Amino acid sequence: MALACVLSFASGAAVAQIVTPDADPLAPKQASKPQKFQKFGPQQQQQLAQTPSFAPPASAAGDTGYDSTNSRRAKARKQAATQKPGAAARAQAQALTTGQPAPLTLSPYQKPFPTEAKSAMAAAAGQPPVEIGPIRKPLKKRRRDDADDPYAPLGVHAGGFLLYPAIELSGGYSTNPGQSSNPAGASLYSAAPELRAQSNWSRHELKADLRGSYTGYSPDTTPTLSRPYANGKIDGRVDVTRSTRIDLGGRVLVSTDNPGSPNLQAGLSKLPIFTTAGGSVGLGQKFNRLDLSLKGDAERTAYQNSKLTDGTTASNEDRNYDQYGVTLRGGYELTPGVTPYVEGTVDTRRHDLATDFSGYQRNSKGWTALVGSTFELSRLLTGETGIGYTERKYDDTRLDKLSGFVGNASLIWTASSLTTVQFNAKSAVQESAVAGVSGVLSRDFGLQVDHAFRRWLIGSVKAGYGNDDYKGSSRDDNRYMVALGLTYKLSRWAQIKGEFRQDWLRSNFSGNDYTASTFLVGVRLQQ
Numbered sequence: 001m002a003l004a005c006v007l008s009f010a011s012g013a014a015v016a017q018i019v020t021p022d023a024d025p026l027a028p029k030q031a032s033k034p035q036k037f038q039k040f041g042p043q044q045q046q047q048l049a050q051t052p053s054f055a056p057p058a059s060a061a062g063d064t065g066y067d068s069t070n071s072r073r074a075k076a077r078k079q080a081a082t083q084k085p086g087a088a089a090r091a092q093a094q095a096l097t098t099g100q101p102a103p104l105t106l107s108p109y110q111k112p113f114p115t116e117a118k119s120a121m122a123a124a125a126g127q128p129p130v131e132i133g134p135i136r137k138p139l140k141k142r143r144r145d146d147a148d149d150p151y152a153p154l155g156v157h158a159g160g161f162l163l164y165p166a167i168e169l170s171g172g173y174s175t176n177p178g179q180s181s182n183p184a185g186a187s188l189y190s191a192a193p194e195l196r197a198q199s200n201w202s203r204h205e206l207k208a209d210l211r212g213s214y215t216g217y218s219p220d221t222t223p224t225l226s227r228p229y230a231n232g233k234i235d236g237r238v239d240v241t242r243s244t245r246i247d248l249g250g251r252v253l254v255s256t257d258n259p260g261s262p263n264l265q266a267g268l269s270k271l272p273i274f275t276t277a278g279g280s281v282g283l284g285q286k287f288n289r290l291d292l293s294l295k296g297d298a299e300r301t302a303y304q305n306s307k308l309t310d311g312t313t314a315s316n317e318d319r320n321y322d323q324y325g326v327t328l329r330g331g332y333e334l335t336p337g338v339t340p341y342v343e344g345t346v347d348t349r350r351h352d353l354a355t356d357f358s359g360y361q362r363n364s365k366g367w368t369a370l371v372g373s374t375f376e377l378s379r380l381l382t383g384e385t386g387i388g389y390t391e392r393k394y395d396d397t398r399l400d401k402l403s404g405f406v407g408n409a410s411l412i413w414t415a416s417s418l419t420t421v422q423f424n425a426k427s428a429v430q431e432s433a434v435a436g437v438s439g440v441l442s443r444d445f446g447l448q449v450d451h452a453f454r455r456w457l458i459g460s461v462k463a464g465y466g467n468d469d470y471k472g473s474s475r476d477d478n479r480y481m482v483a484l485g486l487t488y489k490l491s492r493w494a495q496i497k498g499e500f501r502q503d504w505l506r507s508n509f510s511g512n513d514y515t516a517s518t519f520l521v522g523v524r525l526q527q
Contacts, residue, residue: 149455150455150492151455151456151489151491151492151495152492153166153492153493153526153527154492154527155527156527160199160200160201161197161198161199161200161206162197162198162199162200163195163196163197163527164195164196164197164198164526164527165193165194165195165526165527166193166194166195166524166525166526166527167191167192167193167194167524167525167526168190168191168192168194168497168522168523168524168525169190169191169192169522169523169525170189170190170192170497170520170521170522170523171187171188171189171190171520171521171522172187172188172518172519172520172521172522173185173186173187173188173518173519174186174188174217174516174517174518174519175515175516175517175518176514176515176516176517177217177221177225177259177516178221178225178259178260179258179259179260179503179505179514179516180259180260180514181511181512181513181514183514183515183516184221186217186218186219186220186221186225187217187218188215188216188217188218188518188520189215189216189218190213190214190215190216190520190522191213191214192211192212192213192214193211193212193213194209194210194211194212195208195210196208196209196210203239204236204237204238204239205235205236205237206234206235206236206237207234207235207236208232208233208234208235209232209233209234210230210231210232210233211230211231211232212228212229212230212231212232212254213228213229213230214226214227214228214229215227215229222268222269222309223259223264223268223269223270223271224269224270224271225259225271227255227256227271227273228254228273229254229255230252230253230254230255231252231253231254231255232251232252232253233249233250233251234249234250234251235247235248235249236248236249243285243286243287244283244284244285244286245283245284245285246281246282246283246284247280247281247282247283247284247293247295248279248280248281248282249279249280249281250278250279250280251276251277251278251279252275252276252277252278253275253276253277254273254274254275255273255274256271256272256273256274257271257272257274259271260505260512260514262432262434262475263319263432263433263434264306265306265308265314267308267309267310268306268307268308268309269307269308269309270306270307272303272304272305272306272307272316273303273304274301274302274303274304274316274319275301275302276299276300276301277299277300278297278298278299278300278323279297279298280295280296280297280298281295281296282294282295282296282327283295289332289333289334290330290331290332291330291331291332291333291339292328292329292330293327293328293329293330294326294327294328294329295326295327295329296324296325296326297323297324297325297326297327297347298322298323298324299322299323299324300322300323301319301320301321301322301323301431302320303316303317303319303320304316317352317353318351318352318353318355318356318357318362318433319351319356319431319433320351320352320353321349321350321351321352321362321431322349322350323347323348323349323350324347324348324350325345325346325347325348326345326346326347327343327344327345328343328344328345329341329342329343329344330342330343331374337375337376337377337378338373338374338375338376338377339373339374340371340372340373341370341371341372341373341374341386342369342370342371343369343370343371343372343386343388344367344368344369344370345367345368345369346365346366346367347365347366347367348363348364348365348366349362349363349364349365349366349431350363351363356433358433358435359435360396360398360399360435360436361394361395361396362394362395362396362399362431363394363395364392364393364394364395365392365393366390366391366392366393366402366429367390367391368388368389368390368391368406369388369389369390370386370387370388370406370408371386371387371388372384372385372386372387372388372408373385373386375411379414380413380414381411381412381413381414382411382412383409383410383411383412383423384408384409384410384411385407385408385409385410385411385425386407386408386409387405387406387407388405388406388407389403389404389405389406390402390403390404390405390406390427390429390441391403392429392438392439394438398436399436399438399472400438400471400472401438401471402429402438402439402441402471404441404469406427406441406443407425407427407443408425408426408427409423409424409425410423410424410425411423411424418451418452419449419450419451419452420449420450420451421447421448421449421450422446422447422448422449422450423445423446423447423448424444424445424446424447424448425443425444425445425446426443426444427441427442427443427444428441428442429441429442430442432470434470434473436472436473437470437471437472437473438471438472439471440468440469440470440471441468441469441471442466442467442468442469443466443467443469444464444465444466445464445465445466446462446463446464447462447463447464448460448461448462448463449461455489456488456489456490457486457487457488457489458486458487458489459484459485459486459487460483460484460485460486460487460499461482461483461484461485462481462482462483462484462485462501463481463482463483464479464480464481464482465478465479465480465481466478466479466481467479474508475507475508475509476507476508477505477506477507477512478505478506478507479503479504479505480503480504480505480506481501481502481503481504482501482502483499483500483501483502484499484500485497485498485499485500486498486499492526493525493526493527494523494524494525494526495523495524495526496521496522496523496524497520497521497522497523497524498520498521498522499518499519499520500517500518500519500520501517501518501520502515502516502517502518503515503516503517503518504516
């Protein structure tokens, strides 16, 4: 088989022309003994003697459909009717050549090429290639919504931390700030600073969420309802190895009992403030998809002395107590983002006084078991939920054992780019100072829906339900709440907020029901 290349020079340009081979590489080779090829008849041998040609190879240079960037090809512009498309280019190419190659035919050993695909083949030798149009850039990846939010706070860089300070100043009116069955309205004002911090280290982690407020009323009542509130939490993680970690935590709560609480003494001139502070340390270990952790916890709750209207004070030392607990938890990652877990906790509470002022020994031991799961499904559903059972037994046999079902949840569902749904649930076993009452099993559930009418205008709807079960007493309180809110975002640093809230308490004990309406308008400044 021979291959020749002929060069011709016309107008100073060199043009190469391919000469077809003299033998078909697909045909079986002839041997010196023709009798070995008797299966070929005269007609087939005549076809073998012909000089074959080849179909031009495909080059994916079609002018229809989609290009390599997955973009639809633009339709070619219509040319003048007096001149056919590409005629000038072909005429110039033919003028440079010394000869026109023979039409290409298929070998008898090749299958016919589909007619509808001829436009996708490369042009024959001596003809210009088919134009495929301009090459477009690949589509850019969509950025996250939070990066596009022009009203999101940017934070302040401080060393290895990113800080988010903010403060809300608001004022309004409440129809029943004392949560009494005999309501008396009052104007109110509130200042609520907050600080969030997040580390940006390559290893380990530390984050904090500190919030506080002071609410004042005018005219105030007796007891004085103006009071502070603070709630802070710090969580840390030390990465010992890739699969071993140390979990650290700290928390603090400063608050008062609700104005209508049965734990308050009669004749108060001011609500007593209590402080709860605690910390935890734990060790976590991962075994492939299995995650085990063991945590120890300690907490202290202390009350101020009560100030009475006659100028004297009353001690609350019998309400002060310490709590110690151990929690064991195991989780298994079924799929990325879904990790079911089982958790068990045992704890003990020790009061400063072995016997309270009513003569009851309130030291106790308890346990809680939970079954739940954590979620992180493509950022559409994130959070944690769990349900279980708790039981607490007191040293004093006159106090009934406290037990019941409990549930905790914190879920965020991004229904769309404009709508977010949050669900929260919390259960707690609270101490009681009422004679004969073991404690209070409280359960709270909350639902909040936020919708962005515009990127700068956010509407909110809130609903909540709570139940207080007084063990050792027939009292049972049901709490309800609905609220409507609107946030107008002026910039990254300022927002105007408004809210209307309605609260109800319905109790099976007469004289404890109340209804309260609250209106608030304020501004939020953030960094």
